[in-house]
Amino acid sequence: MTASIFIPSVGFGLVTASILALAAVGFTLQFGVTNILNLAYGDLMTAAAYIGYVVNRHGGSIALSLLAGAAFGALSAFLLNRLVYTPFLRRGTKLFGMVIVTLSVGVIIQNTLLAIGGATFFTYNFSVGSAVHPLGFVFNTSQLMIIGLAVAAMIVVQLLLTQTRLGKAMRATAANPGLAQASGIATDRVVDIAWLLSGLLCGLAGVVLVLNTTAFQSTTGSGFLVIIIAAAMLGGVGRATGAMVGALVLGLVTEISAAYISPSYKEIFAFGVLVIVLLVRPTGIFTGAQREVAG
Amino acid sequence: MNATAYYLTTLLVYLGVDIMAVWALNLQYGIGGVYNFAFVLFQAFGAYIAAVLTLGSSSGNGGFQNYILGATLPFPLPIIAAGLASGLLAVVVGLVALRKLRTDYQAMVMLVISVIATLTVTNDTGLFNGPAGLSLIPQPLSNVVNPSSVGYQWFYVGITFVICAIVYVFVHRVTSSPLGRALRATRDNEAAAEALGKDVVRLRLFVFVFGNVIAGISGAVLVQFIGAWSPGSWMYVETLVFLTAIIVGGTGNNLGVMLGALLVPVGFNEATRYLPQIGRPGLIDALQWIVIGMLGLVFLWFWPQGIIPERRRRFAPTPPGTAPVSGSAGSGSGAPLADPTVLGEPR
């Protein structure tokens, strides 16, 4: 293929990266603050997409679906932590046990959706809008909306983490929960907020993902879990900025390798980048103090 | 009845394979503290290697399958080769994943690696025949015993349990040796183990490779029995079933996890097949997965140490064989906070 495909594939990479960034930042924020590897994240995305679908099919706009998905994501992540994860931690379940807990919760969510919705495919009722061609890119309005949403969300997250007391508290909790608590930070509240924020982004990402894939089923979100994790790891787990950059790198690598090498291997290349980075810098590109949610 | 015998023998072979798998995974996770979410990958790799080493040249059978390394090795060489190949792969993966990484990072890297492997095998159809997988894999010693007879089924059960016994000897040697204690120490407190001069990375790498050799062998035993293998057989969720077995049986205890293998992947799975079929088609199968998920949660909540808890080891190792009961881990049921060594750092 020639250079003519380069600019469009960068554009497509940006759309992929936007979806990935929403999901990966949510994932990494929560992991950084709470240290729980939430493998139910992908299935929670699917659940939010189902909620958005119900809203959409009852005449709600896409904005309303996004809102509903985000609200559902935030609420269910919060409740999941309060009602399942925290009780397990209090009961003394270790890190690895927690991984099994989250994986089990994911399997339960996914199959509950299958039991309720049935083994079929769903599509939102919406128009992708007209195509626009800024600077040689090819987008439609729906994709521009996705990119816009992701950029806005990233800016808000950045500002929250760097400019507010809450952000400081979150970073402090991530770096050293004991010390944070000793310095008067209400770490329980910080943890709650981290879950809410993570769930919010997770819900948004779920709806945006299925807007982009158009058709979805009960396994759609869990199929994306690993690349979300890869994006988070690439930037250094727990670091919001890192996850953003990780998402961008993976989005671009996937699409450009699909353009110049082979679509069959595009994910392999994306994961390959991660492996190489890990060989050089075992904790990701943006390494600093481990576990820090950096601005 | 013949049909019952076929079913029973099939279950026994699966039981043997699952027991090897949970021993291996228990060695890695339960004893070594290595989070091997790519476990199924190593089982699958062993299965593929054993398959291509028995299938003969890929131009055979009308050439409808494409694969590497076609050969016709006599039993049990394909199984041994499968173990070694999985071990070799484990060295490579271990050097990437276990090196200087925090354990939860390791878990994530394992997930990523298992997905890379699935993608590679699915997309590179020349490797192991892509998404269609391999089939018509000959059964071992089928020239000695008629492979479609019940007799052969029992014969294969025998082979499986002999291999199981061999594997147990090695597993037991590791778990009861000073090495096993070093591994447990690493698991329970990495920093302390390091301070005592244990090379944590090397210990983990050893247990990772060792466990995956067994994983490869178990995959080979399975594939030689069922005669087919495809990428659908090893999504990472499959590891959840083994992990649940370990939790249920008793993390860190070889006999406990063996019981877990009987109860979860075999017993529970088979028992749910007898459920009445209610509701719309497929509903019961979704519910089955929900129940498997719940099973792990229920055990982690009520019996976090499983049915047969790991023996607590103080000072000198308890004499081998002492029944792992009576007060040695009273926290096994009802009082899960009793044992400080199993507590993490809840926050």
Next chain:
Amino acid sequence: MNAGIPSKDRGFPTGEGERARVRLAVRRPSVTVRNYTNKRAGTVITALASAAVIALAGCGSSSKTAATGPDTGTGPLTFAVFNPFSGPDASFGPEQVAGCLPAAAAIQAAGGILDHKQVSCKSADTRGDPADAVPAAEQLIASTSGFMGVLGPGSDEASATVPLFDRAHIPMFGDTGQKVFDKSSFNYFYRITAPDDAVGYAMALYAHQKGYSHVAGVFGNDISSQGTAPTAAAGFRHLGGTIVTQSIPLDQSSYRTEIEQVIGSHPQAIMTEADPQTSGTYMAELRQLYKVIPIIGTNGTNQPPWFKAVGGAIGQANLATYYAGAQPYAPVTGAPYQEWRKELAVVAGKVSQPVTQWEQDSYAMAAWDSINLIALAAQEAKSTNPAVFNPDIVRIAGPTPGATVVHSFAEGKQALAAGKKIQYVGAVGAITFDQYRNSPGQFEIVKSDGHTPIVTYTANQVAAAR
């Protein structure tokens, strides 16, 4: 490293020289379990384990009607659906059930097979995975009394489980299109759905006849799609066309880059098969980046879930205008089709909703035919023992001089009672099994309702693309 680490290969002879010995003496005496008191506990557990497994297996076991000679039994008879019900291919199972339930209900309403009044369907989930499917198959065989036949296996599990049903002498009607079953030696394996490779040729022929010279072939990297892709491409080239082929990974968030590559060749049409989600994404983006072009699908895409997903993605009107799909000829007019609709309506509340999605579903119709064939074969052979009635399946499908043509079990039972010979012509049309019990039959190209024919081809016409 510490002492006490067993070397990996101790006890496992690997040298060339030892190979002969290995073959004879599998068990090396040096590696018996000994000197560990744990042995006793281990033995106890093993014994317990074995006992539990035996109990488990035993509780489901029941004797099959295996008697030869005239069948005077009255026990219930069972047909099984052996397909994925969970996982990514979870939509396969309910489709087969939609064919099984109407047939079983109608057979029971017609008084059952011989003196067996009760006829039912049960399902077993293969999870789309050979390793999970094997015990599921053995359990099904061991625990099913009056086991008449199987709908399945599908592509995901066929190669591992066809031998098992064959060994148990259970007739199976596979819904796999894999080439390996084009010529299989399994006496109990039947296929009345199309082999993937033949579908590919039919697609190529249609594209050629429509006058396309440049097409794109876009196929998902799953078993079924990859079975169709090579012959679609080879067939179209053979007929003088140019085709750009692409194998795409499933369920990605986007395929825009792939599409950019394909549209560089300005294809006039796209030949495709992938799962509904993948195709939905791909077609929506193709429309956006290029335009809506004619789509030539397969029997894998002539499915309600696919139409739902892609229709949602590009609009139902576009799908109706631009879609054509190759599939085995299944007329949706005429007596057999009316019979199928009637029987389906009876069990409307029991199949996956909405029931209308199954009315023109060629897989569900083929499943319905399969049950009827098996039931009539048993009725004709006067035995519910598959080993006895198996040859009758081929016979009652094929044309016999003087035979009465029947379209349902009830009709057939009546004709047999009147001492007539019968030929079953079902919802998928006349079924003619070749020596490998495949019935490739004719092909048709249908519109996006899954049944309105655009053109039909005989097997010979399709062969022109080979």
